[in-house]
Amino acid sequence: MNKNSLLSMHDLSTDNILHILDDASSFHVSHSDWQLPCSKALVANLFFEASTRTHYSFVSAELQLGCKVADIQTGTSSVTKGESLYDTVKTLESIGYDAIVIRHPQDAYYKELENINVPILNAGDGAGDHPTQCLLDLLTMQQEFHTLSNLNVLICGDISHSRVASSNKVALEEFGSTVKFSGPKEWQRPGYEMVDFDEALPQADVVMMLRIQKERGAALRQMSDEEYLQQYGLTKQRYERMKKTAIIMHPAPVNRGIEIDSDLVEAPKSRIFAQMANGVLVRKAVIKRAFGYEDFAEGTK
Ligand code: CP
Numbered sequence: 001m002n003k004n005s006l007l008s009m010h011d012l013s014t015d016n017i018l019h020i021l022d023d024a025s026s027f028h029v030s031h032s033d034w035q036l037p038c039s040k041a042l043v044a045n046l047f048f049e050a051s052t053r054t055h056y057s058f059v060s061a062e063l064q065l066g067c068k069v070a071d072i073q074t075g076t077s078s079v080t081k082g083e084s085l086y087d088t089v090k091t092l093e094s095i096g097y098d099a100i101v102i103r104h105p106q107d108a109y110y111k112e113l114e115n116i117n118v119p120i121l122n123a124g125d126g127a128g129d130h131p132t133q134c135l136l137d138l139l140t141m142q143q144e145f146h147t148l149s150n151l152n153v154l155i156c157g158d159i160s161h162s163r164v165a166s167s168n169k170v171a172l173e174e175f176g177s178t179v180k181f182s183g184p185k186e187w188q189r190p191g192y193e194m195v196d197f198d199e200a201l202p203q204a205d206v207v208m209m210l211r212i213q214k215e216r217g218a219a220l221r222q223m224s225d226e227e228y229l230q231q232y233g234l235t236k237q238r239y240e241r242m243k244k245t246a247i248i249m250h251p252a253p254v255n256r257g258i259e260i261d262s263d264l265v266e267a268p269k270s271r272i273f274a275q276m277a278n279g280v281l282v283r284k285a286v287i288k289r290a291f292g293y294e295d296f297a298e299g300t301k
Helices: 014-025 053-064 085-094 109-113 131-145 163-174 197-203 225-232 236-240 272-290
Strands: 042-047 068-072 099-104 120-125 152-156 178-182 206-209 247-249
Touching: 014 131, 014 163, 014 272, 042 053, 042 085, 053 068, 053 099, 053 120, 053 131, 053 272, 085 099, 085 109, 099 109, 109 120, 120 131, 120 272, 131 163, 131 247, 131 272, 152 163, 152 197, 163 178, 178 197, 197 236, 247 272
Parallel strands: 042 068, 042 099, 099 120, 152 178, 152 206, 206 247
Antiparallel strands: none
């Protein structure tokens, strides 16, 4: 595996993370402020699951950095003829792609790709990891609180199917922050401290709401959207009980009126769209790192 791959938050030290966030902070969301100095930077995006934010913020970042971009159409690729993930990725490497961004429904799919030499950037693996989402979440928290230590982070909803929950737990605990979880008991995850939403809410610096991942088989006993919102979601009444300085986060897509009241998506405490913008900054930093340029001064401005 290429050492500049980004597969899991487990692979990054706190120093690595801070370095990536520093680099990300030096970029702008819609401005070609840094160009890869190498003439050959051909990137393939290989998405086996639906995506808007991750896919197209990777494309935005790639184009702004001067990469040449191929969006592989997985539905018309030879995957439909039974070709394995390994053979698909090895083929892309063999025909000249220099880095490959992959989203795949299988947890830790990248373990099959150890013999691939070009950098792999994990854009989400099943319920495993979503490292670039976690980095953009960390950047959003850092912008707000100027630290990633001693924060109280409350993650609510479909915990068992969420790669965002697992990636943030790993990273935030490394920084010395506290991460607690709430949601239906059907979606608890072994080793994750579950708390009562209403009791934990007033102490939380960050309230991160999660979508119900029906595509991963999440199902509850019969419950209407309104009942779910009232029992487990962020309602206007709960919003009023948040700390004055607390923020709302959500990896999105948001199911308005289910895990969060629709009016709160753009409320003053919400950073949901700021998170999306930060996704471009973080992905620029991660692509730059994939091509071996860790130091901002090494590129061309
Ligand atoms: N947050 C996130 O991963 O969104 P997409 O599924 O739209 O990429």
